[in-house]
Amino acid sequence: MSSSQRAKKAISPRLPNEIITEIIQATAKKDRACLCRVSKLFHGLGLLVVNRTVRLSHYASASGFCSGIIANPDRGLAIRSFTVLCIEDPWPDLQVDDAVTLSHLLIEAMKSMSGVEQLYIDPYVLLQPYRFTLLELSFPRLLVVDIGPPDSNRDLESSPVLDRVASFLARHPTLTRVRVSARGLRHPPSLSVRIPLPNLQYFDGTSALVSSLIVRGLRGAAISWDPCDKPAIEIDKIIRTLSLLTTPEIPFFSSHDYRPGFAKYIVAAVSKHIPHTRTFHLRSATFRQLELLGAETSHCMMTCLPRFTCLRYFAMDRVLDIAWDDEEDRVTVEGWGSACSTLEACCLNNRAWKKIDGGWDVYSMADFRVQAGLIKGVH
Numbered sequence: 001m002s003s004s005q006r007a008k009k010a011i012s013p014r015l016p017n018e019i020i021t022e023i024i025q026a027t028a029k030k031d032r033a034c035l036c037r038v039s040k041l042f043h044g045l046g047l048l049v050v051n052r053t054v055r056l057s058h059y060a061s062a063s064g065f066c067s068g069i070i071a072n073p074d075r076g077l078a079i080r081s082f083t084v085l086c087i088e089d090p091w092p093d094l095q096v097d098d099a100v101t102l103s104h105l106l107i108e109a110m111k112s113m114s115g116v117e118q119l120y121i122d123p124y125v126l127l128q129p130y131r132f133t134l135l136e137l138s139f140p141r142l143l144v145v146d147i148g149p150p151d152s153n154r155d156l157e158s159s160p161v162l163d164r165v166a167s168f169l170a171r172h173p174t175l176t177r178v179r180v181s182a183r184g185l186r187h188p189p190s191l192s193v194r195i196p197l198p199n200l201q202y203f204d205g206t207s208a209l210v211s212s213l214i215v216r217g218l219r220g221a222a223i224s225w226d227p228c229d230k231p232a233i234e235i236d237k238i239i240r241t242l243s244l245l246t247t248p249e250i251p252f253f254s255s256h257d258y259r260p261g262f263a264k265y266i267v268a269a270v271s272k273h274i275p276h277t278r279t280f281h282l283r284s285a286t287f288r289q290l291e292l293l294g295a296e297t298s299h300c301m302m303t304c305l306p307r308f309t310c311l312r313y314f315a316m317d318r319v320l321d322i323a324w325d326d327e328e329d330r331v332t333v334e335g336w337g338s339a340c341s342t343l344e345a346c347c348l349n350n351r352a353w354k355k356i357d358g359g360w361d362v363y364s365m366a367d368f369r370v371q372a373g374l375i376k377g378v379h
Helices: 003-008 017-026 029-036 040-050 059-071 096-110 128-134 158-170 207-212 231-243 263-273 295-307 327-339 365-372
Strands: 053-056 081-084 118-121 144-147 177-180 202-206 220-224 252-258 277-284 313-318 345-348 351-356 359-363
Touching: 053 059, 059 096, 096 128, 158 177, 158 207, 202 207, 207 220, 207 231, 220 231, 231 263, 252 263, 263 277, 263 295, 295 327, 313 365, 327 345, 327 351, 327 359, 345 365, 351 365, 359 365
Parallel strands: 053 081, 081 118, 118 144, 144 177, 177 202, 202 220, 220 252, 252 277, 277 313, 313 345
Antiparallel strands: 345 351, 351 359
């Protein structure tokens, strides 16, 4: 008898399975294993609870868990959230054969997870060919996805890759949040490719995918900008397309990882096409310790900030958390505040200020990120 069948069988006429399940859910995670050993029936119900949220970050635990799912696919049906990270040893020390084995096990195990609602697979966990295989899978109840497609290189044009990404997303109209960690995929999908996502609220990914999205009521977007020949024209075009996915009555979250020289074009386009932005985040993708604000960008800020109608949080920083202890930053922030009266807090060079009684006081960066919605899962 499978675990799901055992789970359906009443454990006691006085305690329905639903009550037993609630008891197991209320039990501390470290004690659930003990409950699972009480009886075979407890074991069946316990597995359904224990497997609802799975988070793997070691090779041994990941391969062992996936092997168990492959041997007993019913266990995969219980999984609602599946996360595989690549942040702890021994991931960096994996040999090629181990990496191939793990990639295969993960793909085969995920084939049994038809009930998964949240899926996060670190881009560096799966080898390139298996990233393609992942894009061929379907999860009927998927709400949140965070994946990395194959990287683009000289032997692999980005359009075919993004076509497959688009196809994967289009097969999952239930999605509410999407993050596609794509590197070097600067060319959009084929013109005929469309991605209808009627429930999508938040998109995080390459700018090349924006033109293919069919969404209404998007609440937030984090766009990664790749190099382009005519940034002023291309950025304005993509932001204008993005604006059509939003609803003016709903304040918008807008974040951008940009290349050197792109900031002024992004500010101009967002202020023009999405003035209902509530949080505006610009993050320089360069690792060089260059000033974020040149003369042209500074002038653009002062010209464009007044266009925003409900901007409350404005941040401009870089990938590296480098704090520049400079009084000039505070003066700059005061200028932003005078240009946009709705601003409540700002961040520049990884330092934050908050508007208090008409003045701008130093503010906790951690608190700023929470209030502005820059912490994953907030917006």
